[in-house]
Amino acid sequence: MSRTIALVGLMGAGKSTVGRRLAEKLGRNFYDSDTEIEKAAGLSISDIFAMHGEEDFRRGEHQVLKRLLTLPPHVLATGGGAYLNDETRALMRENAVTVWLNADLETLWRRVQKRDTRPLLKRPDAKAVLTNLLAEREPIYSQADLVVRSKDGPHTNTVNAIYKALQTWK
Numbered sequence: 001m002s003r004t005i006a007l008v009g010l011m012g013a014g015k016s017t018v019g020r021r022l023a024e025k026l027g028r029n030f031y032d033s034d035t036e037i038e039k040a041a042g043l044s045i046s047d048i049f050a051m052h053g054e055e056d057f058r059r060g061e062h063q064v065l066k067r068l069l070t071l072p073p074h075v076l077a078t079g080g081g082a083y084l085n086d087e088t089r090a091l092m093r094e095n096a097v098t099v100w101l102n103a104d105l106e107t108l109w110r111r112v113q114k115r116d117t118r119p120l121l122k123r124p125d126a127k128a129v130l131t132n133l134l135a136e137r138e139p140i141y142s143q144a145d146l147v148v149r150s151k152d153g154p155h156t157n158t159v160n161a162i163y164k165a166l167q168t169w170k
């Protein structure tokens, strides 16, 4: 498998943790699009949303992914909304093997509560927002090249499941 491996999925799916560990296992570099956006903007994701709004964030996200996808094959964790943008998704599909980390609502909810860095969830009805995002986005995430279940429990299982799925991928 000589292409970049791009992990997609909802907030809390484990893209960053799993991605980092998968990169170690494959001896590849690891990039996280949110981290790269923060570096480029000199601002946290929350501050970008608060100061510039989601639309600007999405534009920046597209630009950052465009750059990352020109780098030699690596493992890439993408922000949960990246794959929703038609242009960004096309770019990812052209330049990477896309893997959807599919987790159920309760797993996602349990995990996102550990960090309050996600602007879309900084509201009292955050669980309802997450529920709606899951329903809206599932049909699009499911277009990824590979679908791997991200179960509750150690991320090592998910890393191994991706590794195995990649062996059989054309």
Ligand code: S3P
Pocket (backbone or CB within 6 Å): 009, 010, 011, 012, 015, 034, 045, 078, 079, 080, 081, 082, 117, 118, 119, 120
């Ligand atoms: C977002 C997910 C976040 C981050 C931003 C928007 C989304 O990334 O890009 O808060 O729209 O789902 P993670 O999925 O890494 O939390």
